[in-house]
Amino acid sequence: MKPTMSRWRGPISARKLSKFLVRAALLGAVLLPSMSIARAQVYGVAKSTTVVKGPNGNVAAASKTTVVTGGGTATKTTVVTGGSTLPHGYIAVLPGGYHAVTVSGVRYYTVGGIYYRPQMYQGHTVYVAVHL
Amino acid sequence: MQKYSQAEQQPVDRRWSRPLLYSFVVSSLLFGLVCGCGTSKPTAASTNDPDQLLRQMSEKLAQAKKLSFKVDRKLDAALVEGRNIPENAQIEISVSRPGKFLAKADSQDNVRQFVFDGQNLSVYDETMKLYATVPVPGTIDDVVAKVDEKYGFTPPLAEFILSDPYGALSPRIKSQAYKGKETVGGVECHHLSLGGDVADSELWIGVGDLLPRKLVATFKNREGGPQLQADFSDWNLAATLDDNFFTFVAPKDAESIEMVTEAQMKETAAKAAARKK
Numbered sequence: 001m002k003p004t005m006s007r008w009r010g011p012i013s014a015r016k017l018s019k020f021l022v023r024a025a026l027l028g029a030v031l032l033p034s035m036s037i038a039r040a041q042v043y044g045v046a047k048s049t050t051v052v053k054g055p056n057g058n059v060a061a062a063s064k065t066t067v068v069t070g071g072g073t074a075t076k077t078t079v080v081t082g083g084s085t086l087p088h089g090y091i092a093v094l095p096g097g098y099h100a101v102t103v104s105g106v107r108y109y110t111v112g113g114i115y116y117r118p119q120m121y122q123g124h125t126v127y128v129a130v131h132l
Numbered sequence: 133m134q135k136y137s138q139a140e141q142q143p144v145d146r147r148w149s150r151p152l153l154y155s156f157v158v159s160s161l162l163f164g165l166v167c168g169c170g171t172s173k174p175t176a177a178s179t180n181d182p183d184q185l186l187r188q189m190s191e192k193l194a195q196a197k198k199l200s201f202k203v204d205r206k207l208d209a210a211l212v213e214g215r216n217i218p219e220n221a222q223i224e225i226s227v228s229r230p231g232k233f234l235a236k237a238d239s240q241d242n243v244r245q246f247v248f249d250g251q252n253l254s255v256y257d258e259t260m261k262l263y264a265t266v267p268v269p270g271t272i273d274d275v276v277a278k279v280d281e282k283y284g285f286t287p288p289l290a291e292f293i294l295s296d297p298y299g300a301l302s303p304r305i306k307s308q309a310y311k312g313k314e315t316v317g318g319v320e321c322h323h324l325s326l327g328g329d330v331a332d333s334e335l336w337i338g339v340g341d342l343l344p345r346k347l348v349a350t351f352k353n354r355e356g357g358p359q360l361q362a363d364f365s366d367w368n369l370a371a372t373l374d375d376n377f378f379t380f381v382a383p384k385d386a387e388s389i390e391m392v393t394e395a396q397m398k399e400t401a402a403k404a405a406a407r408k409k
Contacts, residue, residue, distance in 0.1 A: 041280050041285065041286045041290075042304070042328075042330050042331050042349065042351070043288075043289055043291060043331075043347070043349055043360055043362070044285070044286050044287060044288040044289050044290055045207070045211050045349075045351065045360060085214065086213070086214045087397060087400050087401035087404050088401070088404035088405075088408070089400070089404060090214070090400075091214070092213065092214030092215050093214075093215065093241075107262075107387045107389075118260065118262050118389050119264075119389055119390050119391070119392045120255050120257075120262070120263075120264035120389055120390065120391040120392065121283075121284075121391075121392045121397060122213055122283065122284045122285040123244070123246065123255055123283075123285040123287070124213060124214075124244075124257075125242070125257045125260055125262055125389070126214065126392075128400075
């Protein structure tokens with residue numbers, strides 16, 4: 001009886017091990033990209049645009065997003081574009097001549113007929129254009 | 133027969149055992165001396181091994197429970213979010229381990245404070261009198277990791293105030309070299325060159341005190357290889373810092389604003405992109 005059990009235990013544990021390894025690999029594949037993004041902060045410098053180079057050598061840049069061009073296996077590397085950008089509608093510095101207004105107890109800034117609501121983003125004050 | 137042979141053997145054993153004992157004692161002492169040098173406290177570096185120096189710097193910083201220091205930080209334009217102009221900032225950092233810090237950054241654009249009291253992180257824009265507070269209970273390590281993940285930033289030079297700076301820095305280092313001794317701000321320093329995927333760094337560590345004195349990081353992932361330069365000064369590893377020092381009290385004329393998460397910003401960007409199409 002014992003030898004039979006030991007014969008069975010071998011294949012079962014190997015199967016379990018391989019299942020575990022496959023699951024671990026899948027989990028790693030899912031988690032690793034997000035981890036590398038979360039760890040992209042270097043000395044407090046905000047995350048950069050991430051660019052992925054496709055197999056044909058074409059390069060795409062996207063703000064704070066990982067982009068894979070050309071499909072297939074991609075080599076993740078260099079960013080080539082200029083300074084950091086904020087999404088459309090956001091500005092980092094208010095245009096000159098602005099003044100603060102309070103609407104329904106909330107502070108806005110207005111200049112040239114456009115209203116901006118201040119928000120804190122990546123440790124800085126930024127301003128998003130809003131319709132009041 | 134047995135008794136006789138034992139009696140015969142004893143003097144022989146004694147003759148051999150004495151020199152053996154002496155050599156054992158001497159070699160033990162020598163071994164102890166060698167080991168003693170290798171594991172001496174990180175008060176003065178006795179090595180030119182960059183990894184060892186990083187470890188010693190890390191231990192020195194980690195041992196200080198209450199510390200403060202200043203950093204003169206220069207950022208090239210490409211590293212300044214949304215502005216595209218270089219930034220010079222004088223940063224004062226105070227730490228009370230394990231769960232409190234205050235960093236005040238005074239630049240040409242604004243004055244900002246990052247205050248963490250073990251429960252909440254507040255970012256205060258002194259210039260615009262705006263602040264945002266988010267709950268992030270835990271240690272300094274916890275808040276740095278959580279805020280990085282959720283809000284997409286870390287307090288300035290956070291690597292140096294973590295409980296294990298070596299653990300934070302070393303995974304990024306792909307190559308390292310010892311470049312010799314140089315004087316930085318009147319302090320004799322070890323100059324280390326640390327290569328990484330995102331940035332190549334030059335780090336100067338004081339020979340006498342093993343504290344970081346200067347850091348120059350060149351970001352390889354940005355066009356033109358923009359640099360961050362940080363000059364460290366005014367190290368106090370036994371600072372007197374009351375707990376109230378780390379409590380953020382919003383000034384009466386300051387207004388609370390929302391702290392936007394990375395996820396929210398991505399969603400906004402996606403919507404804006406969709407509208408353009």
